[in-house]
Amino acid sequence: MLFLLLALVFGCNALTLYVLLKTKSDKLFDKVIRYVVWISLFHSAYAFLSRYYFEELPFIDRAAPFGLLYGPMLYFLSFSNHEKRLGRSNVIKHGSPFLVATIGYVIFLISPEWRRNYGLYYFEVLYSGVVVSMVGYVLYVFLNHKKAISDNRIRKLINSGATWLLLIASLLASIIVSKILRKEDIGSLLPGMIIYGAMLFVSFLIFKYSINNLLVKAGVDEESEESVPISAPRQYQKSALTVEILREYEQKLNTIMETEQVFLDTELSLESLSRKVKIPKHHLTQLFNTKINQTFYQYINMYRINHSCKLLLEEPETNLEEIAFKSGFNSKVTFNRYFKNQMGCTPSEYR
Template sequence: MLSLEEKILVYQNEGEGFEILSTVIFVGIILSGITYSVLSLRALAIYKKRIKDNFSSIEKINLQWLLRLVFGLSIIWVLVFFADDKIIFSSVVLFVVFIGYYGIKQVGIFTNKHALELSLTTESKEIIEQCIAEPQITKYEKSALTDSQLKAIHGELVHLMKQKKLFLTPELTLTMVAEELEIHPNILSQVINTVEQKNFFDYVNTLRIEEFKDRIAKYDYQKYTLLSLAYECGFNSKTSFNRNFKNLMGKSPSEYLKECKAMLD
């Protein structure tokens, strides 16, 4: 540990005699910045997938804001080596302001206790025990559900969606549907992924699009706007509706409506 006098001497001599130590510190700072950025981006990719596996609407809980903060912090790392102190400190202050803004604006994702709690029946507990019985080399490593079990649960899911039309609920979650079926969310997620070949987000929004198409085909609904119909079908924003519709149909809602009107004429 250097004394204050020694530190002053090093500073006055512009680091002479401590070149190796300075190089090690410089390399360490660069590596820590790169490592942090890479690990942060990897974690974001994992959580982004988790969101689509558990929520049907992600506009208010997406992690784009956090991605911007990671990029912002990476820029600060670069400025540390190439900019003067005034620019560095100004960028840090601006970064802290952005953290505060996004921190207040962003809602909780996995902190809702009600969304994470599930009262399991005896039957559902037995199914879970079967699911963790033998490990398999699949996406769901601990799952041992048979094809017949997958089809049975999927049949119950389809029946539930037709009867209660849960997909009309804008903030529908995987846990909410699992509670209706009295099974564990992980099992339901596996069923949707395996049978439907979709995550929960895509599955629910596909049902919403199909409901929209059914309603727009009815003459009574011709007097409603596209956006009002979209809200009735479970979408909570115009952006979400347009994006999901185009992803599924390959065309915008307005283009689809024009084709429908042309067919009627």
């Protein structure tokens, strides 16, 4: 059963990595996601091979310090969606506990004498360190929640990952109590099932996120929104929305666009905009179709293009791809297409 679980984790990560590489997103958050998937892919492969070929030596898998990577990965994911770069020193600082533990792990594997004399202390220090790391990073992320995670999809992904980290930390804490204090061994099957089950669940969430990004890049979401007719009065004939209410909605929408610049969120959707502006989604759709006479994407991208025009003049040294991301677009191709449709020339020609 454990081997099947590890195989599923590996397969899900491999498929997710393929989708992420296919998407070719340059967003920092998506780059960090790729690193997380690579780490999870290697971890699951390492666990599978060590348990399969060295079944009589379960400590090879149980003593591996991979757990020290997932807290920092949660941190990097949480804060990458609003920063331009993480910085090498920042990565080294948060990755140093894993590097130190890896050195100890290598010594643990190659020295039977060291393993006999200090093995118990090694597990105590390693598992305690993993518990402190996971709980500490989860608390830090939650304390900075609003600042770090503005997008709803990313928030759900981070929340799920944090929840599973707390579950794993609780499991490891119980192992420390059982093995160190009570001198009991709860075995490797149950912890393995919980840990790798959590990895499979989070891997599936990342897979869903990557598939959605691929669909957005391919324009599926835009086509579904664009396919709604601009003028569709017949379907709204029985609507309770009056002209005054629609006018109030439009003012409210324009205000939040101009003051909060929500259009700069590259993951903005009709649903998330509905929550931000506190207008029911079906009312917002009716507003676009009957009052504004634009689809959701036409309206949002109008603001994005206007913002990009300002950036093109104010930041002459910034390349066009970065201008696109700063303006809320997911890709340079989409940016160029909407810019030419609205302005009648390419961004480089406008500059």
